[in-house]
Amino acid sequence: MDLNIAGIRLDVTEDGYLTDLSQWNKEIAIEIAKENGIELTDKHWEVLYWIQDQVKNDVALSVRGIKKSGVLDIKEFYELFPGGPLKISTKIAGVPKPKSCI
Amino acid sequence: MKNLVILGAGTSGTMMANHLVSKLPKKEWQITIVDQYKTHYYQPGFLFLPFDIYNENQVKKVGKKFIPKGVNYVQKKIEQIFPKENKVELEDETLNYDILIVATGCKIAPQETEGMKGENWHKSVFDFYTFEGSLALRNKLRDWKGGKMVVHFTEMPIKCPVAPLEFVFLADSYFTKKGMRDKVDLTYVTPLGGAFTKPKATAALSHLMKEKNIKVVTDFNIERVDNEKNQIVDYADTTVDFDLLVTVPTNMGDEVIERSGMGDDLNFVPTHHNTLQSIDNENIFVIGDATNVPASKAGSVAHFASETLTDNILLYIEGKPLKEEFDGHANCFIETGKNKALLIDFNYKFEPLEGTFPIAGIGPLKLLKESIFNHWGKLAFRWIYWNMLLKGIPIPMVSRNMSLKGKKIN
């Protein structure tokens, strides 16, 4: 599938996750965040970059990993990305959502 | 004499010993394999043990029986690996190696979640990822009168990621057969966005939960088990009540990886996705559940990986470039209850698709669809495991790399 965000055509999964992190940029993140009712602050960006680093290093993302991240605590994580914090933050960060094999 | 040392004689280590014994010249190479336990468990059987489908004896055998002649088997605990010095410290001896294969697997870590391994552990809070947990759960279920059963997993990655789903399906069948399904309230709790997370599988399988009257709670990130109120509590303060909790705790690599400073946060060893060489040490290779590669942690994956790794060890010895061949291929049966199962075949790149397997257009197995034939396949897997997989015998018609033949891509 592809999607048009911030004037750029992007490759995304059926549920709207970028399939190629190299297509990601700040404008795209801002747009996806807006769709999810989130206005990005400095803290959001810090978390988004941390998430991208984890993914680049093959570290599985989990809420427990957030606790150990030193970037923020879990309460803040929920406040920054209300609803499903991992599901939403990964979408904005342009990385795959945490998933299982089916 | 050169030394190749294999750490762990579970599924992967045993397979590697069997592959390599006939490939490495005996005059030049001594192969040693180390494991702390005498018993080799057939872990996929832990799914069936609680429901009295398998008994204790069907899921365990003496591990040494599967180690080929010519391989030195050492039953000892591994204390620490010293990658810089090419040595491994065991309880009471030190082994030097030229090549090391890490196959120490992963295991549950209930202590990572507050209250999980508390006063109700193996009383009303159970795991089924260990022999002890699975057996205790069987004994509990034999005379359980019903109530709220919650099947839950803590976080990814877990080995055999479909096992909790299979468990809830089998529970539905089990209670139906016992004539007490109306007395059991079944709930499936997942940290992910849905019971199914891949688009094709979601479309093909979502109906199963409804059909079987299983409630689903998604996006549940467990903070603690409340042993007073019999609830699991998540970070957003949502709670789920239970009378019987069947949980899959966080899965982690063995502590020896942490002690050796070789792992990530969860003690998984950083490993090249396609060659299976460790990222940090060129003479250390990693296979199976111990790696951090983004493949499923499953015996079938280890089987496919073992074929590539065998080739790569030989190439490494000859000083030639390694094959970047391993594609994360997995081939797993998924029990859906009532004597039916699904089959999925996938790799790093392709999600499970519908189609026929292993022969395109014919099957006889159907991908991503329930069938009785697939269920027989799952039961046959136990025989295949003991008699073919562990011995490193290739499975007829199923190649190490995933094939797109017979699969519906769109």
Ligand SMILES: Cc1cc2nc3c(=O)[nH]c(=O)nc-3n(C[C@H](O)[C@H](O)[C@H](O)COP(=O)(O)OP(=O)(O)OC[C@H]3O[C@@H](n4cnc5c(N)ncnc54)[C@H](O)[C@@H]3O)c2cc1C
């Ligand atoms: C409930 C359940 C259902 C499953 N169902 C399926 C299925 O249907 N299909 C499928 O393909 N896979 C399934 N699996 C997964 C499969 O069992 C594993 O992926 C496979 O066993 C991994 O093999 P391994 O060799 O990497 O690890 P293991 O087989 O776990 O072996 C690791 C070995 O290392 C040893 N070891 C670790 N640390 C030390 C130490 N410090 N000192 C000495 N020895 C040590 C351990 O004793 C162990 O014997 C299932 C698993 C579970 C739990």
